[in-house]
Ligand SMILES: Nc1ncnc2c1ncn2[C@@H]1O[C@H](COP(=O)(O)OP(=O)(O)OP(=O)(O)O)[C@@H](O)[C@H]1O
């Protein structure tokens with residue numbers, strides 16, 4: 001009887017437990033369904049907040065503001081929460097389907113549902129946290145990029161007049177010319193001038209909303225501009241963004257702003273429309289200023305004003321050389337001073353050559369060293385320390401000439417003595433006599449010669465001579481031409497032209 005009664009008690013207990021479990025399961029079931037529904041609602045709200053924030057970020061981007069790291073971190077946390085929600089909802093749906101299809105062990109179901117509910121509650125909590133954090137998030141903490149940047153430059157001599165002219169073009173309200181081309185030979189100081197202007201605008205103040213400096217690359221003109229403008233304005237795009245897409249963003253960001261775009265070292269014609277940079281006009285009062293070695297390129301780029309940077313006057317050339325030399329005491333020796341003056345004259349006011357040679361001579365303390373330097377500079381200038389660099393820079397202009405004929409005609413000009421003004425008419429006759437210019441289809445070779453002279457002048461490889469009817473070759477350019485003619489120094493001993501008449 002004891003045995004039966006204990007069996008009955010056991011059965012009753014088991015029945016009770018199973019009823020309790022069933023009750024708990026039923027409770028979980030309703031809790032889980034409710035939690036899933038809460039999760040869906042909360043995720044929907046979070047997505048709406050995220051989409052609103054993204055719209056604000058896009059608008060800020062166009063205005064040149066970038067989003068903060070805090071915003072980025074929040075957005076990625078939202079993304080992670082979304083992924084978690086998707087996975088939970090997927091699991092829940094699959095479970096519901098399976099439950100409908102076949103009955104499963106009640107305790108297995110209860111256990112899995114319990115786990116799922118825990119996950120749902122955890123995700124719900126983090127979503128609620130994210131919703132709360134969104135209230136403190138500002139999109140514009142990245143602030144607009146600085147409107148301008150000063151460029152460190154060494155002391156500049158003798159460009160006051162040019163600075164004044166450019167200053168007027170850029171700062172006078174009534175000045176309407178929007179595209180300004182600054183041209184001149186390699187190493188004459190075009191970049192330096194534009195850097196000085198950039199800095200002066202910053203220190204003295206200006207009326208532009210933004211100054212944008214772009215150092216151009218020779219091959220990827222438009223692309224370089226887009227990158228630099230994008231970086232300056234804090235615009236963002238991914239690698240796959242097309243040129244047109246970038247142009248569209250740049251246009252939207254710049255069209256409301258008064259900008260000054262400074263393009264340094266342009267070699268190829270640039271289509272501003274392709275970059276998205278709005279064309280400067282009377283209404284927007286924006287300006288584009290660029291430097292180039294080619295006067296012809298100024299015209300191609302539609303420059304309404306072309307300014308040539310000229311060689312330094314004697315006194316400034318001397319100042320620049322001595323400044324770079326840094327040893328005024330050396331010049332107390334009359335002989336060293338005489339040779340220093342000869343060297344400066346040889347540089348013909350070309351700043352690049354002046355600072356190169358000033359630097360090369362800075363530690364030469366004996367008269368003998370100065371005599372040697374003068375001799376080398378006279379005979380084989382490429383062998384002077386640093387002159388290979390000067391010639392390498394000039395070679396870009398030579399290589400950029402349109403044809404071999406033009407290159408041959410250029411080299412020919414080095415046959416004339418240093419500082420010699422050459423009658424164009426005579427030069428062209430020589431070219432015809434040499435057989436460079438051959439008449440074909442009735443084209444007059446003399447006029448063709450004048451055309452080529454024009455090309456060489458536009459490339460800043462020939463200068464106007466003492467008279468308008470004459471041209472001359474700058475000393476350093478002539479040394480470069482002789483170096484090119486000797487196959488870059490390989491046949492220097494075979495040169496029959498005296499480098500100078502000294
Ligand atoms: N007026 C100046 N005063 C002092 N230094 C100068 C001046 N002009 C140019 N320089 C110096 O001469 C060198 C060449 O100048 P810069 O680079 O401005 O020439 P560039 O005309 O831009 O040449 P490129 O055609 O090769 O671009 C630089 O080291 C620069 O610091």
Ligand SMILES: [Mg+2]
Nearest residue numbers: 190191265291
């Ligand atoms: Mg330059």
